[in-house]
Amino acid sequence: MGETLRIYLQLIGAQGRAQASYRVSFWLDLAGNAIVVGADLLTVLVIYTQVPKLGGFGVAQTLVFFGLALAAFSLADLFVGNIERMKTYVRMGTLDGVLVRPLGVLPQLLAMDVGFRRLGRVAYALVIFAVSLSYADIPWTPSRVVLAVVAPLSGAVFFCAYFVATATVAFWWVESGELANALTYGGRDFTSYPITVYSGWFRKLFAFGLGFGFVAYYPGLALLGIPDPLGFPSWLGWGSVLVALIAVMVAATIWRTGVRHYRSTGS
Amino acid sequence: MRVIDVRGLRKEFTVRVRKTMLRREKRVVAAVDGVDLRVERGELLGYLGPNGAGKSTTLKMLTGVLHPTAGHVSVCGFTPVPQRIKLARRIGVVFGQRSQLWWDLPLRDSFDLLKAIYRVPGEQHAAQLKRCRDLLDLDSFMDTPVRQLSLGQRMRGELTASLLHSPEILFLDEPTIGLDVVSKQAVRGFLAELGARGDTTIVLTTHDLADIERLCSRIVVIDHGKVVHDGSIQDLHLRYGSRRRVIADFDVAFTYPVDLPGVVLESSTGTRLVFAVDEVGPLAAVLAANGSLRDLSIAEPEIEDVISRLYQTPAGQVG
Numbered sequence: 001m002g003e004t005l006r007i008y009l010q011l012i013g014a015q016g017r018a019q020a021s022y023r024v025s026f027w028l029d030l031a032g033n034a035i036v037v038g039a040d041l042l043t044v045l046v047i048y049t050q051v052p053k054l055g056g057f058g059v060a061q062t063l064v065f066f067g068l069a070l071a072a073f074s075l076a077d078l079f080v081g082n083i084e085r086m087k088t089y090v091r092m093g094t095l096d097g098v099l100v101r102p103l104g105v106l107p108q109l110l111a112m113d114v115g116f117r118r119l120g121r122v123a124y125a126l127v128i129f130a131v132s133l134s135y136a137d138i139p140w141t142p143s144r145v146v147l148a149v150v151a152p153l154s155g156a157v158f159f160c161a162y163f164v165a166t167a168t169v170a171f172w173w174v175e176s177g178e179l180a181n182a183l184t185y186g187g188r189d190f191t192s193y194p195i196t197v198y199s200g201w202f203r204k205l206f207a208f209g210l211g212f213g214f215v216a217y218y219p220g221l222a223l224l225g226i227p228d229p230l231g232f233p234s235w236l237g238w239g240s241v242l243v244a245l246i247a248v249m250v251a252a253t254i255w256r257t258g259v260r261h262y263r264s265t266g267s
Numbered sequence: 268m269r270v271i272d273v274r275g276l277r278k279e280f281t282v283r284v285r286k287t288m289l290r291r292e293k294r295v296v297a298a299v300d301g302v303d304l305r306v307e308r309g310e311l312l313g314y315l316g317p318n319g320a321g322k323s324t325t326l327k328m329l330t331g332v333l334h335p336t337a338g339h340v341s342v343c344g345f346t347p348v349p350q351r352i353k354l355a356r357r358i359g360v361v362f363g364q365r366s367q368l369w370w371d372l373p374l375r376d377s378f379d380l381l382k383a384i385y386r387v388p389g390e391q392h393a394a395q396l397k398r399c400r401d402l403l404d405l406d407s408f409m410d411t412p413v414r415q416l417s418l419g420q421r422m423r424g425e426l427t428a429s430l431l432h433s434p435e436i437l438f439l440d441e442p443t444i445g446l447d448v449v450s451k452q453a454v455r456g457f458l459a460e461l462g463a464r465g466d467t468t469i470v471l472t473t474h475d476l477a478d479i480e481r482l483c484s485r486i487v488v489i490d491h492g493k494v495v496h497d498g499s500i501q502d503l504h505l506r507y508g509s510r511r512r513v514i515a516d517f518d519v520a521f522t523y524p525v526d527l528p529g530v531v532l533e534s535s536t537g538t539r540l541v542f543a544v545d546e547v548g549p550l551a552a553v554l555a556a557n558g559s560l561r562d563l564s565i566a567e568p569e570i571e572d573v574i575s576r577l578y579q580t581p582a583g584q585v586g
Contacts, residue, residue, distance in 0.1 A: 003386070005365045006383070007383045007386075009385050010379065010380060013378055014369055014372060017371075017372060017376070018369060018370070018371035018372050019371075021371045021412065022371070057532070059545075092365060093362065093364075093365045094365070096327065096332045096362070096365075097360075097365065097366075097367050099330075099331060099351065100330050100331065100332065100355055100358070100360045101355055101384055101385075102352045102353075102355035102356045102384065103352070103384060108331060112507065145416055189412060260334075263332065263333050263334040263335075263348065264333070264334045265280060265281070
């Protein structure tokens with residue numbers, strides 16, 4: 001087990017060196033990524049110049065949701081985001097090359113394509129999250145401190161599962177990028193705001209059906225110590241761990257089915 | 268020892284054919300249609316066929332990439348798909364058209380990574396690498412990023428990469444495709460040497476018949492997913508009646524009738540005569556005795572001709 005881990009770390013290290021070999025482009029990407037995502041934050045701030053409350057929450061509280069969602073998403077994007085190139089792997093035969101090596105297929109693909117250029121986004125997201133926590137008047141307790149660490153991590157695991165599950169669709173339809181993006185990037189945007197701004201079936205589907213409400217909204221409420229306007233209990237904030245595990249199991253099943261399908265169709 | 272045992276191997280693909288704008292029809296196509304293949308340890312087997320004959324599909328089923336629709340496959344004693352990882356340690360695979368190397372890193376780094384992936388012990392790795400470096404002249408580009416290598420250099424790197432874990436079987440899918448003459452010679456020379464040592468079984472698909480003539484003691488030809496020939500090159504020539512040619516040039520027109528068993532006059536310009544023969548000796552004696560013979564040359568039968576005739580034969584009518 002330790003040996004296998006060492007091999008993957010070596011693969012990830014090689015990927016890092018490969019990306020660093022394009023030095024200028026690496027640093028430009030790193031800086032560019034940090035600037036581009038600034039626009040999202042600006043959107044939130046601009047909205048609050050027009051309205052005092054959004055879905056019942058003030059700007060400081062919304063920024064906790066926003067920061068949590070961004071931290072979770074960018075962590076997932078760093079490690080797993082490149083799986084959206086699945087269709088290229090299928091088309092270029094990368095997948096065949098991976099299948100003839102004595103290692104797991106998904107870990108190899110992930111280790112071969114960690115997006116180090118997105119480190120800038122991760123750093124930026126973590127800073128936003130930390131700053132939002134300090135501005136939000138959180139009644140700190142030991143369990144809230146733990147949750148502040150666990151919530152972005154389980155959110156990241158949740159998004160990782162989504163990336164993998166949606167990328168797997170490429171096994172059936174090679175041109176499936178848009179659907180995958182709608183779920184991953186759409187999910188990120190959904191979780192950046194309190195779910196009370198959405199309504200009806202849309203909220204039910206995304207927040208509860210697809211689980212996005214447990215990335216930022218419920219953990220955020222638990223951190224802020226605010227009761228849910230929708231009336232659900234506050235321990236639901238810890239539900240993010242459970243929801244992440246469920247997402248991983250579902251994604252693993254979809255992935256295995258996808259690989260089996262690929263091996264029987266070869267396309 | 269038998270290292271590959273394949274019986275009744277079949278692979279079907281479903282293709283959707285567009286009938287009208289909206290209506291599409293599903294059709295099942297058998298890319299590999301009942302292939303039987305037994306390969307003994309140390310054999311050097313050429314696997315031939317026109318584009319789309321099912322060569323790569325067969326190779327993918329032997330290496331554990333694709334799951335057969337039907338049939339029995341055993342490679343190194345393993346069933347490839349469920350036992351993919353165990354099998355992967357015992358085989359090497361080179362895909363001519365795609366790389367197994369780390370594109371942006373020096374060639375040396377790929378070898379280090381493969382050492383880790385296959386968990387090759389230090390001394391074994393060093394010994395294998397040393398041998399490949401010597402035989403394939405890698406030293407001048409070991410520190411060059413793979414993306415900057417020429418195709419020939421890259422292919423030498425790919426061969427090394429596939430052999431570092433000392434596989435029992437080496438599968439090569441078009442290893443000489445796109446290479447220049449010198450690189451082709453280098454690759455062939457290396458494979459010939461590897462084959463001569465006798466401990467590595469080599470299965471090679473190619474379109475380049477020179478590869479086959481130079482390397483393979485046995486060729487399996489498939490067309491439309493079926494094996495149409497399995498045997499030596501000599502068998503193939505025998506079966507399709509391809510014969511050597513004798514080209515004789517004379518100072519003055521040669522007009523004597525030649526009536527020998529197994530000799531056919533193919534063309535004559537008076538001073539140049541071309542014969543198809545089974546044996547050269549008796550004809551050469553007659554030609555030398557009866558005229559002003561200036562020059563005599565013998566041309567080996569062209570395998571291209573034989574193979575192209577084989578491909579043109581409708582499936583199911585031969586073999």
